[in-house]
């Protein structure tokens with residue numbers, strides 16, 4: 001199975017998907033972790049496993065929908081480019 005992540009690494013992985021890790025501890029990739037979206041503020045739960053397997057640019061369900069809807073964010077290209085380059089969007 002996959003490698004083991006530390007809490008700090010998980011926090012970083014979440015941030016790369018524009019979500020902030022709210023859970024205070026990380027046990028395994030099947031654990032439901034609380035997050036808060038850094039873009040829209042939506043709060044939800046996410047398993048690390050799903051985050052890693054997903055090709056989504058945003059860990060946030062709500063933003064994911066937004067980017068794929070007809071009401072999509074206008075500067076999506078710039079936004080995704082910055083994500084691709086691994087730049088912090090904070």
Ligand SMILES: [Zn+2]
Pocket residue numbers: 037038039040041042060061062063064
């Ligand atoms: Zn969001």
